[in-house]
Every structure is written in structure tokens, then in C-alpha cells.
Amino acid sequence: MLINLADSYFSAANGGIDLEEMNENDPLVVLIHGAGMDRTVWFQQTRFLSHHGYRCFAVDLPAHGGTEGPPLETINEMADWISSIIERLGGPAHIVGHSMGSFIALATAANHPDSVLSATLIAVAEGMPVHPDLQTAADENLPKGASFIAGWGHGPDQHIGGNPTPGLWMIGGATAVVENSKPGILSLDLSICSSYDETLLQAQSVKCPTTLILGSRDKMTPRRAAQPLIDALPNPTVVDLEGVGHMSMTEAPEEVRQVLVSNFSNI
């Protein structure tokens, strides 16, 4: 659906519930996608949360998915945008970010503490260096960029399959999401990720509860690369998912749903 924001609109999935029918007393949840992706990477969580007592919105960042407008060029700009979304939707909110989205969630929690009830960071690390071949493929808008992300982004189990949603091929789904992104967006997002070096600084400013969901087989943000951030955050909860790669929302959807609901209900 498209939701008005000032003089423009943003796109979000919310389980198909009319905004007018939502209970304003239900906790607000905002899901933030990663580089070159869009709201639909959360399809295993969005609809479930929306029908289980949350006002859940998986948003498309500007120039991603169904949201128009020029792309934002820094993590802090994206955090400001998320804060405005939260205000529009009647926040504060539990925010959940994946990969680049976890940087955005962290920055939102640090820069806009009144907007955030909790921050869950999925597939996060102190920094996100980007393989030069991936950056080159993205710069040239080659389909190979999507294949790199889908290939490195999933643990070994999902390279075989066994999707909990019958008939869907997870690697193919991730490839298509990234391939379908607008030209130049993946390139920009990746360069934003690789140049972002404020995680430890931001972590010191975070006051809300934080949870990190980390896959043991994550090649893009390896488990060990999250440790400096874990050490810098005040009392984070760390959930390690064995055998899971970079895409735990789709690779381990039930585990992620359980962690989110458990965290939200404890706050």
C-alpha cells in the first residue's frame, strides 16, 4: 500500500489491513530492508505480526520497491527518514533492520531515541566491507550482482532448499528481489554500507533494548565481525542461529518471528 508522508508517499506491506481498521493501541513495528532489497524480504514476518496484535509495516526505503523519490545517500539520512515514518504511523516503534537496514535501525535508535522502543539488528557487524567484484557488478547493473548477494547471502542449507513456504525457491526469490531493484540502487546502497564507520559511536548512544540476530554461516557479515558492536552496545541480547546465513528472516522465519514477538512482549 501507499501511505502519504508530507507531500509524498511511501510504500509498505502491512498484512493487507486497512489503516483505519488498525488498533492504535497495538504496538508499532517497522521493518527495514537491506541493500538493493525491498519490503517483501519480510513476507515471513509482516503478515504474521500484523495479524498478531501489532501494527507492522515493512517499508520500502526511498527509490526502493514501490517508494518513489530520489535515493537517500547516507545511513543517517535514512535514519531520519525512518524516524519521520514512525512519527507518521503513530510511534514510537519497535524497529527491525536487516543488513544495511540494521545500520539504519541502529542510527535511528541513536539519533532519534524518542522514536524507538527497541531495535533488532539482523545480520549486522561493526562494518560491512563489500567484495570488489560485487561492487563492480552492482556499479555496472549486472545481474551477477544479485547472484552474488543471493549466493553469499544464504547458508548451505538453503543452497539445497527446503523452503518452509511450499514451492518457493529461496535463492531465486532473493535474486529476483535484487535484480528487480532500480538501476544504480544496489551500487549506491553497497557503497553506503562499505563506507559507514559509525556503528561503534552510534552504539554508545543507544538507550533502548537491542537484540542482534546473527547467523553462524553468514558470509556477508560474519559472526565474528559483530563482536565489537556487541561489546559496544549496552546489554544487548544476542541470538545466534546455527547454520543460518545472512538472510535469517527467510532462512529461519519461525525463529525470527519467535525472537521478535518475545522481545516486543517483554518491553
Place this chain on the structure above:
Amino acid sequence: MVEPDAHKFDTKSLHAGQRPDPVTGSRAVPIHQTTSYVFDSVDEAAALYNLEVGGHIYSRISNPTVAVLEERIAALEGGVGAVCTSSGMAAFHLAVATLLNTGDHIVSSQNLYGGSHNMMTFTMPRFGISTTFVDPHEPQSFLDAANENTKLFYAEVLGNPGIEVLDIEAIADAAHSIGVPLVVDATFATPYLIRPIEHGADVVIHSLTKFLGGHGIAIGGAVVDGGRFDWAASGKFPTLSEPYDGYHGIVFTDEFGPQALSMRARAEGLKDFGACMSPSNAFYLLQGIETLPLRMQKHVSNTHSVLDLLDRHDAVEWIRHPDHPSHPDHELAKRLYTKGSGAILSFGISGGREAGKKFIESVELASHLANVGDAKTLVIHPASTTHQQMSAEDLLTAGIGEDLIRISVGLEDPADICADLDRALKASQR
């Protein structure tokens, strides 16, 4: 530049979609011969019914054995998902019924399997869906035939029975230029020989009964969702981009993005129309796919042996196979089908209909039946069988003369296949 991290085609043929059973350790795919699945709780049942979580409810909608086959086909084709059906025709119908409504229009290649031609000519009009048939060699012919109600372009990547080669990218570009998808039937090719999604096709239909199964023991079909077509931006597909009351106002493109077609085809199409695949058939078809790469190599090499025989035979008037230099699409085939363009060929027999009849009745190793893609060599006379519902004019348009014999080249020793065909050809001339 490094290569993306992904299993190769042969590995996917064996493994995609199935990890060993966590309870029993079963290495082979188990046959889940069950109609239904126990829910852990009322809440879980409600979440499954409301598409909030993935899982199985009832085997008309999904089944664990069938799901392995669906993932495997999607992986081999490079799609985002697949929905298996009771037959290839059911797959074609599922794709059309998921995307189109009364009043909609299809532009289709005229060179088709007779059953598909029949469905679009006689059956779909009863439901208000019309079709215009065009020459698949001309992208402009598709565009010229399109109107404001056109919702998809349809073609076979290798036509039946003339084995016309579709320039997938050209037709896809034409379709996309007017905001509609290209749906292709890739039964004759299999993903081993070509993966149409990589060339721009949006949906791939298969009769799994043929080369993918390969053994001629199980009927089945599949709709493969390419996941690249922007259904919402097109504005022509309300079944995917507008609220569906059948699931409390769900908008499939909002929720599932590139998997919207897969999800709607299952949630509505299998649920309401019910043309599901049985778990036993899925198991049989999986056994075939495990050896697809090896079989297709042999099918193609045997086909080349048969082409050599026909090429020098006095009883043969003409040969129709894209790997043969006489085929009008030979150059296109060389570009698109680097591993060969399949194992189905046709030829014209000297002496026309009577000689054709003698040939069919003289083969001893090859089987005369209405199928293709079996491990065994098959022969048929289309004008009197598979395409017999077509008028003389339509037969001519589709390039099916009374002298046309179709061969589906099997996996027997090529010397034995050629000896049998040679004997029957000689007999046909007496």
C-alpha cells in the same frame, strides 16, 4: 571476477529442494502419501490458512513431496517458485486462470501442441478469454495482434511439431513493451537445454510428463514463476495487485513481491480448481529429474544420429529439426541451444499419407503412441492424432502436412534406433 556462490545444474538436479529427512535420515525423497497435516495449535492453523506462515494444510494445496519437486524445478529454471499440477495442460490452465479474467485476450504463437491450441480456440472462449494466433517468428505480429485487453503473449520455445525456435528475448521485449508478460511452454527443451527466464520470459510452463520425468510413467505439469515481471506496475493484473477477498483483502504483490504469481496460483488456483499433483507422481518425476542432464545429452546425441540417417535416406523428402542446416531457425538454434535443440524432430515421407501409415506400422523398436520425451523412441502421425481437431487450414498454417512424421528420439543404442527407422522407411516405399 569471482563466480557467484551456487550449485551447478547437475547438482541441483539431484539435490535442490530436499535435505535428508531430519527424523528418519531418509536420503531419498519420502512419499508423503497423506491428505492432511496435524496443526500444532489453533493459532498455527489460523496463521497457515491466512498465509501468515509457510507450511502444509491439505495436499490439494501443497504436499511435502510435491514441494521438493516444485523447488527443484524452480531452481533448475532460475525462477522464484513453481506450482506443480496434475498435468501440463492443467499447468497452462492454472497460469491463464490466475492471470486473466473474462474479456481478456491472449496473443499466441500458432505453432503449438494441439491440446493447447484447442484450449485457446474452443475452451477458453466459453469463459470469455479469446486468442489471436500469429507467426512466432515475427515479434511485430504479436504486437499487431494485441489490443487493449491483451494480457499475455504465449509461445512454445520449441514449437510442436515443426520445432520452430522461439527468439525468446525478441518476443519478451515485444510483450514487455506493452506491459504484458511472455509465458512460454518449454516442455521440449527442459531447463537443461534452455532456461527461458534468463532470456526474458516471465512464466515457464512444463509438461513434466515428457523429458523432465523421462520415463513415461507419470503425468504432471508445472508453472514456474520467473519473478521479474512487475505485475503492479503493469496495472493489468488485478488478481495480483488488487485486494483479494478470498484472503481478507490480501494484495499478493504487496505481500509477496516477486513471488506474487506463485502464491496466488497456489492459494487460489490449486485450492479452488484443484488440479493438484499426487505425491506419488511427484516422487516418480523426481527420479527422472535426477538424471536429466545425462539423459538429455544422450537424447541429443541420438537425435543427431537419426538426423544423419534421415539426411541420406531416399524415402525422406525433408527434415525438420533446428540442429539440421535446412531448418529455417538453424542459426537462431545455434545461438540459443548450445547443447542441442532437443530430441523431437519431424520429417516428410515420400509417398505422403499412405507411406506415412506404412512407416508407422512398420517400426518394431519405436512405439506408436501419443507422447514425447520418453526414454523410449516414439513415433506418431500428427495429422491423424495429436492435431486432428485442427482444420485443414489450421494444419497448413501450423506446418503440419499429411506426410509429416514426428519422432521423439529415445535413449536406446543409436544403431538400433537407426536400424529400426531405416527398415520402416524402406517398407513404406514398397
